[in-house]
Structure formats: structure tokens, C-alpha cells
Amino acid sequence: MTEPGSTEPDTAEPTLRKDAALNRERLIEAGRDLFAKRGLSATLNDVARHAGLGVGTAYRRFANKDELIDAISQQQNKEMEQVLADALAEPDPWDGLVLFLERSTAMQARDRGMAQIFTGRHSCNVSYDETRDRLAPLVDEVAARARNSGQLRADVTGTDLIFIQVALSSVAAVAQDGHQPADRSDTSELYRRYLWITLDGLRADRDPSPLPVPPLSVDDTHELLRTEA
Structure with missing residues (x-):
């Protein structure tokens, strides 16, 4: 957060949005790869591990596996x-x-x-x-x-x-x-x-x-x- 009177831009929020978007794309890519090999029985937890992300991160991007499947x-x-x-x-x-x-x-x-x-x-x-x-x-x-x-x-x-x-x-x-x-x-x-x-x-x-x-x-x-x- 910038100090009062400072002209420096607050880059924290854009960075968070960019990270969130990148994590979403990583989950979609990992989901496609995992589902291609194993079918849709793979769980969102499995996808998170395959993407190298935490389970909490996965559930912040997709509320459940159906949302990920819909994106794919x-x-x-x-x-x-x-x-x-x-x-x-x-x-x-x-x-x-x-x-x-x-x-x-x-x-x-x-x-x-x-x-x-x-x-x-x-x-x-x-x-x-x-x-x-x-x-x-x-x-x-x-x-x-x-x-x-x-x-x-x-x-x-x-x-x-x-x-x-x-x-x-x-x-x-x-x-x-x-x-x-x-x-x-x-x-x-x-x-x-x-x-x-x-x-x-x-x-x-x-x-x-x-x-x-x-x-x-x-x-x-x-x-x-x-x-x-």
C-alpha cells in the first residue's frame, strides 16, 4: 500500500490478479493433461498436485471439479x-x-x-x-x-x-x-x-x-x- 501523498503506484493488487490468472491456467492445463490420461475420475486435489499447486489455491480458482471441467x-x-x-x-x-x-x-x-x-x-x-x-x-x-x-x-x-x-x-x-x-x-x-x-x-x-x-x-x-x- 502506498504512503499518503506518495505517487508510487500500488502494484500488489495487479500482481495478485496476474498470479490468480496464471494459477487458473496452470490448473486448466494440468486438468486437461490428467483427465486425458486418467479420465474424469481424477479429483481436483489430484489436479492441484499435478499442477504443483496447493489444494487451497485450486479451490480458490475453482469451487469444485465441475467448474474446472466446464472451463476445459x-x-x-x-x-x-x-x-x-x-x-x-x-x-x-x-x-x-x-x-x-x-x-x-x-x-x-x-x-x-x-x-x-x-x-x-x-x-x-x-x-x-x-x-x-x-x-x-x-x-x-x-x-x-x-x-x-x-x-x-x-x-x-x-x-x-x-x-x-x-x-x-x-x-x-x-x-x-x-x-x-x-x-x-x-x-x-x-x-x-x-x-x-x-x-x-x-x-x-x-x-x-x-x-x-x-x-x-x-x-x-x-x-x-x-x-x-
């Missing part, structure tokens, strides 16, 4: 939004659809926490509403472009692409958790095999079988994937 989810939404923008920028609509599914499933395969958030296995209502409002229209547009070009079968919608990601992230999780065969070093890439089998099934130039269940609407999809608050 907002970052992930931006990253997925960029993937979708790149997909929509592809001149060929089918290439755009493939790009979206390849990149989005790769991101979730290497980040267990992201996969759990995007498949609704843990997300607060605010972040999940943001995911629906920001990303779902772009996913629908990726599907519509490919469908309207005659390359994607006519009965496939954007919500189908979401559930394909849910399925493939489950394959990736099984491959990560399972006992690794001694003669294989590529099990972390196993989900890609099923992605390409799926892509063949999505193409309109095949002779598709009638689908036994209709697609869900966007609202129904997000209601199904939403966890209880």
Missing part, C-alpha cells in the same frame, strides 16, 4: 469448432465429412476426458447446452453438405455422426484399458479400423440396408447424452 469443456468446444470449420471449408463435401470424423475421433481417442465430456458421460448443463448450440448446427451442416452432394446416404443425419463418435471413443477406451497383445503395437489405432468400416457404410454409392431405427433429433440426442445435474 469451453476450450474443447473451440477446438472442435475449428475442426468443423476446416471440414466445412473442404471443397468436396465427402472429404469434409471424413476430415471431421477422423480428426474428432483422433482427439477423443488420445484424450479420455474429452471423450467423456463429448459423449455426455460428465458435463454440467451450461457447458452441454453450449456444445449443443455451437457445435450441433455445424455437425448438421457437415452431414447435409455430403448428403446433398449425393455422396452420403440419404437417411444419415448429423446426430448419426455424433453417435458414431460415441461408438469409436468406446473402442479406443477398450483398446487403452485392455491387456495388450505381445505381437501388436497398434491397438491404440484400432478405432481407425472401425471408422473406415463405418465410412464405407455411410457412402451413398453402396446398396444400403434399410435402417431399423430412425435417427434422433438434435434435442433428443443431447437429452440422451446429458448427465443428471
Whole structure:
């Protein structure tokens, strides 16, 4: 604090704000790293230790783990939004659809926490509403472009692409958790095999079988994937 009459600026408060912001970013970075490896079962205490910070510091920046997950989810939404923008920028609509599914499933395969958030296995209502409002229209547009070009079968919608990601992230999780065969070093890439089998099934130039269940609407999809608050 400055003495009366002094012209020296009081730098204590700006320094505290800067330290608080840096600690928040350290916690988000540590949370992403830890959740990517261990999933969302890791605690806020675990994240604090991983960040090299005290537990009290963590709880001053985030009241609970859900607040940290929500902050991470907002970052992930931006990253997925960029993937979708790149997909929509592809001149060929089918290439755009493939790009979206390849990149989005790769991101979730290497980040267990992201996969759990995007498949609704843990997300607060605010972040999940943001995911629906920001990303779902772009996913629908990726599907519509490919469908309207005659390359994607006519009965496939954007919500189908979401559930394909849910399925493939489950394959990736099984491959990560399972006992690794001694003669294989590529099990972390196993989900890609099923992605390409799926892509063949999505193409309109095949002779598709009638689908036994209709697609869900966007609202129904997000209601199904939403966890209880």
C-alpha cells in the first residue's frame, strides 16, 4: 500500500490478479493433461498436485471439479469448432465429412476426458447446452453438405455422426484399458479400423440396408447424452 501523498503506484493488487490468472491456467492445463490420461475420475486435489499447486489455491480458482471441467469443456468446444470449420471449408463435401470424423475421433481417442465430456458421460448443463448450440448446427451442416452432394446416404443425419463418435471413443477406451497383445503395437489405432468400416457404410454409392431405427433429433440426442445435474 502506498504512503499518503506518495505517487508510487500500488502494484500488489495487479500482481495478485496476474498470479490468480496464471494459477487458473496452470490448473486448466494440468486438468486437461490428467483427465486425458486418467479420465474424469481424477479429483481436483489430484489436479492441484499435478499442477504443483496447493489444494487451497485450486479451490480458490475453482469451487469444485465441475467448474474446472466446464472451463476445459469451453476450450474443447473451440477446438472442435475449428475442426468443423476446416471440414466445412473442404471443397468436396465427402472429404469434409471424413476430415471431421477422423480428426474428432483422433482427439477423443488420445484424450479420455474429452471423450467423456463429448459423449455426455460428465458435463454440467451450461457447458452441454453450449456444445449443443455451437457445435450441433455445424455437425448438421457437415452431414447435409455430403448428403446433398449425393455422396452420403440419404437417411444419415448429423446426430448419426455424433453417435458414431460415441461408438469409436468406446473402442479406443477398450483398446487403452485392455491387456495388450505381445505381437501388436497398434491397438491404440484400432478405432481407425472401425471408422473406415463405418465410412464405407455411410457412402451413398453402396446398396444400403434399410435402417431399423430412425435417427434422433438434435434435442433428443443431447437429452440422451446429458448427465443428471
